[in-house]
Amino acid sequence: MKLIGSLTSPYVRKTRVVLAEKKLEYEFVLENVWEQDSTIQQYNPLGKVPCLIMDDGGTLFDSRVIVEYLDTLSPVCRLLPQSGRERAAIKCWEAIADGVLDAAVAITIENVRREPQYRSQAWIDRQYGKIVAALDHMNRSLEEQPAFCTGVNFTLADIAVGCALQYLDLRCEELAWRQDYPQLQRLEEKLRTRPSFISTAPPRN
CATH class of the missing domain: 1.20.1050.10 (Glutathione S-transferase Yfyf (Class Pi); Chain A, domain 2)
Structure with missing residues (x-):
């Protein structure tokens, strides 16, 4: 997996904390969405980070969506009950x-x-x-x-x-x-x- 984001975005940080707690391996790709040559819209049409590129090449965006998906990938440190x-x-x-x-x-x-x-x-x-x-x-x-x-x-x-x-x-x-x-x-x-x-x-x- 690849995570596109910045070091100061709090939404990216939330995602990175979840990845660390879940002990999931990923590549962190730095991106400044404010730069004119930013390529973020290739992965997220809204031009925002974080954006997760999954192993099959699909993408997820919005930190709330991403962290919910990440919690399903490993039984380590379950962060969300499945329902209720x-x-x-x-x-x-x-x-x-x-x-x-x-x-x-x-x-x-x-x-x-x-x-x-x-x-x-x-x-x-x-x-x-x-x-x-x-x-x-x-x-x-x-x-x-x-x-x-x-x-x-x-x-x-x-x-x-x-x-x-x-x-x-x-x-x-x-x-x-x-x-x-x-x-x-x-x-x-x-x-x-x-x-x-x-x-x-x-x-x-």
Whole structure:
């Protein structure tokens, strides 16, 4: 398999963490979708990463689709139940964590890719509002859990939340989320020591 992506994309990182936890071998192909000579649309018509090229040459895109497929390839470290309410709960955690990422990426694009005179502070503030509301919800939900997002077992929910929190550290440092969300801090400190998170940590640039 080949995974097309960047080192700083949090969606790519989520996929790489899953690959590491599942102990699946793959080739990582770096791609900058912002470059004019990017070839990503040959594999994903939306021009986004991650994109997984499977052994038979077929492609999958969108991190949520990819990680769900990867979990079926090996019995090692099952990250999603096959069905039922627990599976739905884990997918909800992933959805809200990805919502945090969507808002943080939107802020980053507004601040970095748009000319200063065209930036909208109202738009940026709206995205911050989404992040804060999501962090508050996740922190309150964790007060009832002894170890991980959905109980005592490490799942895709924890991977998604961990990647979201660490992306905020990378791109939205001004939030200083740890001081307001102790349950999320506890979880993040636990996740950051896992080899899968250590090996996929993005460069700080």
